[in-house]
Amino acid sequence: MQSLLRKALIGAPLTLLFASFGWAQTTAIEGDVKGEDGKPLQGAVIKIERKDIRGNYNTKTDKKGHYYYGGLGFGTYDITIEVNGKPMDAMRGVRTQGAPAEVNFDLQQAAARAAAAAASAGAGGAGAPPPEENRSLSPAQKAELEKQRKAQEEQMAKNKELNDAFNAGRDAENAKNWDVAVQQFDKASQLDPKQHVVWSHLADSYIGRAGSKTGADQQADLAKGVEYYQKAIEIKPEDPAYHNNYALALAKTKSLDKAKEELTKAAGLDAPNAGKYYYNFGAILVNAGQNDAAGDAFKKAIEVDPNYADAYYQLGIVLVGKATTTPDGKIVPPAGTEEAFQKYLALQPNGPNADGAKAMLASMGSSIQTNFDKPGSKNAKKK
Numbered sequence: 001m002q003s004l005l006r007k008a009l010i011g012a013p014l015t016l017l018f019a020s021f022g023w024a025q026t027t028a029i030e031g032d033v034k035g036e037d038g039k040p041l042q043g044a045v046i047k048i049e050r051k052d053i054r055g056n057y058n059t060k061t062d063k064k065g066h067y068y069y070g071g072l073g074f075g076t077y078d079i080t081i082e083v084n085g086k087p088m089d090a091m092r093g094v095r096t097q098g099a100p101a102e103v104n105f106d107l108q109q110a111a112a113r114a115a116a117a118a119a120s121a122g123a124g125g126a127g128a129p130p131p132e133e134n135r136s137l138s139p140a141q142k143a144e145l146e147k148q149r150k151a152q153e154e155q156m157a158k159n160k161e162l163n164d165a166f167n168a169g170r171d172a173e174n175a176k177n178w179d180v181a182v183q184q185f186d187k188a189s190q191l192d193p194k195q196h197v198v199w200s201h202l203a204d205s206y207i208g209r210a211g212s213k214t215g216a217d218q219q220a221d222l223a224k225g226v227e228y229y230q231k232a233i234e235i236k237p238e239d240p241a242y243h244n245n246y247a248l249a250l251a252k253t254k255s256l257d258k259a260k261e262e263l264t265k266a267a268g269l270d271a272p273n274a275g276k277y278y279y280n281f282g283a284i285l286v287n288a289g290q291n292d293a294a295g296d297a298f299k300k301a302i303e304v305d306p307n308y309a310d311a312y313y314q315l316g317i318v319l320v321g322k323a324t325t326t327p328d329g330k331i332v333p334p335a336g337t338e339e340a341f342q343k344y345l346a347l348q349p350n351g352p353n354a355d356g357a358k359a360m361l362a363s364m365g366s367s368i369q370t371n372f373d374k375p376g377s378k379n380a381k382k383k
Contacts, residue, residue, distance in 0.1 A: 028070040028100035033061045033081060036107045040065025044105075045082040050075050051093070057159045071166050071197075072096055081105045162191040169201060178209035189228075196235035200242055203228035207249050225249045240270035244277055251284040259284055267304070275305030282314060291318050309347035313357060316340035320360060333364060 029048060035041035046067045048057040055075075061067045074097050080090040089110040091103050169184035185202035188195065203225045210221035229246035236242065247262035263281045267274035282297030295318040301311035319337040326332060341357040348354060 027072055027074060027096045028068060029072060029077065029079065029094065029096065029103055030066070030068040030100050031102050031104040033065045033067065033105045034107060035065075035083075036111055038106075038108050041083070041107065044088075047080040047082060048072070049078045049080070051078060055159075057163070059160065059163075068100075069163065070100075071163050077101075079103050081107075083107070162188055162195070165191065166198060166201075169205070173201060173205055173208070176208065178205055178212065181205035182209060194235060196232045196239070196242070199228045199232040199235070200245070203232065203249065204245070207252070210252070219253075222249065222253050226253060238269060240266040240273070240277070243269065244280065247277075248280065248284070251287075254288075256284065256288060256290075271304075275301040275308040275311060278304065279308065279311050279314070282311070286314070286318070291321055294318055307347055309344050309351060310353070312340045312347070313344040313351075313353045316344065316357065316360065331364075338364060 033041045033044050033046075035044075040061075040063070042061055042063045042065060044061045044065075044067075046059050046061065046069070048059075048069055049055070050057075050073075055073075057069055057072070059067050059069045075095070077094045077096065078090060078092045079094055081088050088107050089105050091105075094101055094103055165184045165188040169181050169188060172178070172180035172184060182202065182205045185198055185205055188198045189202055192198070206221045206228065207225035210218045210225065213221060226246070226249050229242060229249055232242045233239070233246060243262045243266035247259040247266070250256075250259040250262065260281055263277040267277040270277070278297050278301035282294045282301060285291070285294035285297055295315060298311045298315040298318065301308050302315065305311070316337055319334050319340060323331050323333040323337075338361060341361050344351070344357050345354060345361075
């Protein structure tokens with residue numbers, strides 16, 4: 001038993017649960033384009049215009065006729081394909097949510113539809129009025145139109161540069177190439193400082209890089225991570241993932257009171273997952289050697305999520321650490337220890353900590369449940 005206690009209490013630090021976001025609340029639009037000859041069309045311009053709020057983006061098809069534009073917020077978009085500056089087809093009212101929206105274009109079919117429409121309308125199209133910009137305009141009107149065109153082109157170029165920098169940062173982040181990730185996300189943040197997701201990924205990258213450093217260099221990266229999480233939260237304070245990850249960064253700087261405050265905010269914003277945030281605070285406290293307070297945090301996680309298996313296991317470990325020894329040398333764990341391990345096994349009989357829970361119960365001389373019904377069932381049988 002004493003050997004098990006030592007292994008349980010002098011083990012590796014508990015893993016903290018980061019909340020992942022990708023582009024938090026963002027997605028992508030992609031698709032394939034076939035030309036009028038039926039073959040994949042390379043170099044076609046895809047214009048993406050957001051309709052529910054202002055936003056214009058563009059990209060081009062690759063040699064396979066495929067296009068992709070990531071980092072788009074959930075919303076409604078119009079997608080237009082242009083070839084040599086001429087609009088060829090469009091899809092209106094595309095809604096994005098979760099998985100990338102797929103919007104394909106077949107210009108052969110588009111041409112057939114246009115021909116059919118022209119045939120049904122007769123020859124009236126020949127007398128259609130010229131575009132507004134080709135009508136007689138005053139010099140001031142022409143100058144204003146040109147100014148608007150240039151502003152639109154600049155915005156499109158900026159959006160593409162922002163998207164390219166963000167995607168390059170994501171690739172580097174996934175490869176744990178932290179220097180490049182920091183560089184690219186920093187570039188994206190300068191291009192558009194109002195993108196909360198850019199700040200959050202820049203923070204992630206600084207925190208990730210801090211893990212490979214020591215001393216003053218590590219502290220400098222941690223400080224940057226904390227600073228940039230704050231920026232993300234300033235822009236989107238209602239996102240629980242930002243508060244969660246901000247708290248974990250604060251914990252690395254030993255700011256435990258502030259970390260608790262942020263995790264409590266996350267729990268309030270995301271009630272269905274509140275147990276995860278209280279569990280994280282328990283893990284932070286365990287790693288800081290504050291086991292009594294950690295036990296309270298795990299109990300809170302269980303209170304808000306009675307089926308949180310890992311919280312039961314960690315509560316059991318904390319309680320084992322408070323075991324006492326009788327005069328005859330018998331180890332006596334406090335009340336609730338056996339119940340915590342049994343509950344873990346009821347919820348996850350084959351979970352990653354199942355062997356550890358069984359070993360703890362065996363060392364306490366407890367019977368181990370082997371036939372489990374649903375968690376909390378009174379019909380669970382004991383061995």
